[in-house]
Amino acid sequence: MTNHVHLLLTPQRADSASLSMKHPGQRYVQYVNRSYRRSGTLWEGRFRPC
Secondary structure, three states: OOOOOOOOOOOOOOOHHHHHHHHHHHHHHHHHHHHOOOOOOOOOOOOOOO
16 A cells, blocks of 8 residues: 555654654644645534535
8 A cells, every 4th residue: 555654663752652743744734724825723613525
């Protein structure tokens, strides 16, 4: 499968793995917000199917 990545992490502290995934997620949301001239979280509001 080439559509995702698996990571095998051995953290030194209990919160190291979650913090290392938090940073790229925040950067991605900033990128999307700049690209589409929007603000806020990526998944704000209720889910509304078409």
